[in-house]
Amino acid sequence: MRRIVWALSWLAVALWSLTAWSAYGALNLFTLFVVGNADLAPLPPGSFTTGDPHPLEPLFPFFRALKSMGFAATLLVWLSGCAVLLGTAWLLTRFLPRMHAQLVHRTDLPEGSRRLGFTRQMLERHRPPH
Secondary structure (H helix, E strand, O other): OHHHHHHHHHHHHHHHHHHHHHHHHHHHHHHHHHHHOHHHOOOOOOHHHHOOOOOOHHHHHHHHHHHHHHHHHHHHHHHHHHHHHHHHHHHHHHHOOOHHHHHHOOOOOOOOOHHHHHHHHHHHHOOOOO
């Protein structure tokens, strides 16, 4: 059961990673579109002869900073999501009973049962020294 919990948790982390990567890609694409297509914005009349800067040029540093903060925010949200997913799996596996403890303390088998005796023998053989 523990392996299933951890496998599902890592699968959720993989899907979460794809989602965060896609969000960052969408933000990057938006920034590229806004900054890259600024030359399509209408220019004020006479700006070719006067040498005035493009009207959207003051916004370029803002969009670059937004892109940088977007990466940091995406990374922070991704790390938080991974911590929640893996922490939940860790907590679930701490509260799940251990398999060998279930075999030793079974009461539905008769005392002389072969399986119960075999389990006790194995545990006695592999018990760590005190």
